[in-house]
Amino acid sequence: MPPLLRCGVPHAPPRNGRWAKRVCRMWTLWACRAVLASRAVTDETTEQTADEATDEADRTRFATYEARSAVWNAWGELDPYVIAPIVNPGFMGGDFWPDTRQAHVVSRRPDAVLLASDGLSDPFGQPDAPRRNGWGVEFYGIATDPALVGYQVVMDLASSWLATAVMGMSGIEASGKHVVPALAEFGTLSVEFDGSRMPGPHRDRFVRDNGSITFLLNLTDPAIVPAVIDGPLSPIHLVNVKLLTVAETNTIITGTVPDQIAARAELTAKLAAQPDPLVSSLDRPSVV
Secondary structure (H helix, E strand, C coil): CCCCCCCCCCCCCCCCCHHHHHHHHHHHHHHHHHHHHHHHHHHHHHHHHHHHHHHHHHHHHHHHHHHHHHHHHHHCEECCCCECCCCCHHHHCCCCCCCCCCCEEEEEECCEEEEEECCCCCCCCCCCCCCCCCCCEEEEEEECCHHHHCCCCHHHHHHCHHHHHHHHHHHHHHCCCCCHHHHHHHCCEEEEEECCCCCHHHHHHHCCCCCEEEEEECCCECCCECCEEECCCCEEEEEEEEEECHHHHHHHCCCCHHHHHHHHHHHHHHHHCCCCCCEECCCCCCCC
């Protein structure tokens, strides 16, 4: 911005003051025009900078959408509709996601359905936030339950046992209990959720006495779903949730902590050796 010009002359005005007043008015008009012009340039520059920042944010945002969608479309056919709350929970005292938007997407094959979080790895939307792909993670589960595969609208899946796990993990991540650092240390984790949505015929095999169902986190099969993809700002981990039987759960929750870690590693190896290790099937035999 040009320096502001003072209104006045460098010497005392003539006695009658007319010349000085005229010069003063001329300098005032010139100075005001100069200030207004400088403000216009500044405003234009600020607006241009803001537009460029918005354009860059939009580019990274849509690049993130495309990176995730490419994976789910490679696995199956991504449904054009998403599961999302009518009112964002963040506006009602709940937890915000990185770019506010909260959603879950569905991809379908003729014999399976995939449900995934969609937004935990969105670039942070706040101007002063770190420039990275959110919390760098999305959770997904795959099921072959005919009742889920044959859904009519995506909201049919929102009340399923699969959604209990995937949406439950989204909530855990959004609450500040970030999973990626723990997975980097331990490889896999197990987590329990309410099992009330498990269909009756399968409750004995999957629902524990306390009413919970257990999922193993982070089984991988890069030939089916990559464990990590490149986001426009930082890596995005795609974390699988795998339904465990009661028998499998019991082997990893008994004994000392080192015993549990060792048992989980052994269970992970057995599940990884099965066909379709990423799939949660209600009909699969227990590996223990």
